[in-house]
Amino acid sequence: QKEVEQDPGPLSVPEGAIVSLNCTYSNSAFQYFMWYRQYSRKGPELLMYTYSSGNKEDGRFTAQVDKSSKYISLFIRDSQPSDSATYLCAMSGAGATNKLIFGTGTLLAVQP
Amino acid sequence: GAGVSQSPSNKVTEKGKDVELRCDPISGHTALYWYRQRLGQGLEFLIYFQGNSAPDKSGLPSDRFSAERTGESVSTLTIQRTQQEDSAVYLCASSLVAGGFSYEQYFGPGTRLTVT
Numbered sequence: 001q002k003e004v005e006q007d008p009g010p011l012s013v014p015e016g017a018i019v020s021l022n023c024t025y026s027n028s029a030f031q032y033f034m035w036y037r038q039y040s041r042k043g044p045e046l047l048m049y050t051y052s053s054g055n056k057e058d059g060r061f062t063a064q065v066d067k068s069s070k071y072i073s074l075f076i077r078d079s080q081p082s083d084s085a086t087y088l089c090a091m092s093g094a095g096a097t098n099k100l101i102f103g104t105g106t107l108l109a110v111q112p
Numbered sequence: 113g114a115g116v117s118q119s120p121s122n123k124v125t126e127k128g129k130d131v132e133l134r135c136d137p138i139s140g141h142t143a144l145y146w147y148r149q150r151l152g153q154g155l156e157f158l159i160y161f162q163g164n165s166a167p168d169k170s171g172l173p174s175d176r177f178s179a180e181r182t183g184e185s186v187s188t189l190t191i192q193r194t195q196q197e198d199s200a201v202y203l204c205a206s207s208l209v210a211g212g213f214s215y216e217q218y219f220g221p222g223t224r225l226t227v228t
Contacts, residue, residue, distance in 0.1 A: 006154070042221055042222075043116070043203055044155070046218065088154060098207070100145075102155040102156075104152070104153055
């Protein structure tokens, strides 16, 4: 079993829809949770960074962490065609290395 | 300001040849990471450098892989005797470290390696 599970999609939604992306994980030591967006043939771009459980909002993006369920989510409101990309969840523990463990990524297509 | 840069952006090599990939981190970022992204898969951690500490090499898949870092700047990832399964995008990331904690990692555009 992988430490981080993420549905690879693809997920296709109409413009303006609310998108929900999710990851589950098995390692209870994870404390830092991130969402990256990756456009085709580009490096991952950090979208959201949260610590422990709770919600964080930034514009149209909301990240939720539920450590008790080992479940994290990213919500995108009023989705735009420019949001079409692969969304990667990533997490790390409290160790000095802080190496990230990634999900496989979910490919999102927002149709105009 | 400049982000993380990597070179070359693309590299095609024959099986058995050695390759060297380069990463220039963001200025002031003392932590540097290498990851590998195979087609349709998430990123896999390879190696981590932080200041003068011994690197964390726990993610290197075999002894054909090695990496070096000059001080707190440029890093090179070397793959010897390349195999077809080494074909992937190799991504470098850097982060600020303060109080023993590594902050958000910022990624470069990656080097796409194809082994024929």
